[in-house]
Amino acid sequence: MELNTIKDAFDRVSKRQKTSYTKTQDIIDSVGKEIELALNKLLNASEGSGVDQNAVIAELNAKLNEIGPTNQLGGSQKELNVALSKYGKVVDKQFYPDIAKAYREVEFDGHIINMIVALHFYRQGLFELGDCFISEANEHGAASLKAPFVEMYEMLEQMKARNLQPALAWASAHSDELVRKGSALEFKLHALQYMQILERGIQRDALTLQGVPLHLLHPFTWRKYKSLWVAYYGQAVLRTLLILNCFHLLTGMPFH
Known part of the structure; x- marks a missing residue:
């Protein structure tokens, strides 16, 4: 497994992400600055000052079109998506997505697994579910696990009272x-x-x-x-x- 290849691909994605973030922040700052300038002009305008509000809005619209935030953000995001797509392909190539290739024949002790599951149910206070499980699993010996937890939950209920x-x-x-x-x-x-x-x-x-x-x-x-x-x-x-x-x-x- 070539971990260096995965690391290089990840570094490229990280670099693209940082570049995209910086560019996005610059665009937001530029748009915010133009809006703030236009707003100040409108707020400082008084009757008879000769300031045409429609002209201010039109000027703002022209400057925003000149900046082109949508196109710039779209291009930056596209570059990031390309890097992410390539990174995913590198990971898929290095790791086997088919679980069957990692499968091994391992013998499990069914009795121990059943006891663990029953113990979990009893510890959580799910006594009916635990009883149902050991009954269907024919693990009647697991019933002895129940008593300490029944006693514990009874004490807890009494303490609440x-x-x-x-x-x-x-x-x-x-x-x-x-x-x-x-x-x-x-x-x-x-x-x-x-x-x-x-x-x-x-x-x-x-x-x-x-x-x-x-x-x-x-x-x-x-x-x-x-x-x-x-x-x-x-x-x-x-x-x-x-x-x-x-x-x-x-x-x-x-x-x-």
């Missing part, structure tokens, strides 16, 4: 796995739960909310000063301090 409990329960059940992956999902869900409580104005419930692991409220600070703070403040007071700090980090506002 401002119910975080299903998501919190799932995050708690998979806490160790989330930690191994470096995910802060569980912490963010609990933080969102605090914000919901505070939005309802129930500050006391936010301070006494049970069932939230202390390390989630401020994980880095808690890991660093855990033993010292527990010994000095006690577990209950420490929980309150961490919640207040969490609120400040989330909102940037002091807690009153």
Whole structure:
């Protein structure tokens, strides 16, 4: 494959395009200048000045005909089209447009392809379509792929309804796995739960909310000063301090 030939043809097209652009811009500027001059003459003309408006328009028309923008633009565009046509022929000559010449006999694992398609449907929440596909493809083993995504979409619907409990329960059940992956999902869900409580104005419930692991409220600070703070403040007071700090980090506002 002669890539240099393709590059040379492309360079010629690029050069023609730049030339066409420059010429077009010059013509537009010339036409605009003549129109502006004629407009100034008409605006500056006053009654009794002896300026014939019809003569000004006729003069403008004559100058525009002299410039010949249509003919000039047409010629420039024609040259560009010729270069583009030649470039297309060069590309067609270097590459084989017939896909049959690039075809190879490759054995595909139909089962894996079906599983990928079914997984895509379930991931997009198209459960009926996914069920129909695995039924027609006789891939009944793919039904096990559906359950995690059904659970995920159910949690999302509950979250839209401002119910975080299903998501919190799932995050708690998979806490160790989330930690191994470096995910802060569980912490963010609990933080969102605090914000919901505070939005309802129930500050006391936010301070006494049970069932939230202390390390989630401020994980880095808690890991660093855990033993010292527990010994000095006690577990209950420490929980309150961490919640207040969490609120400040989330909102940037002091807690009153």
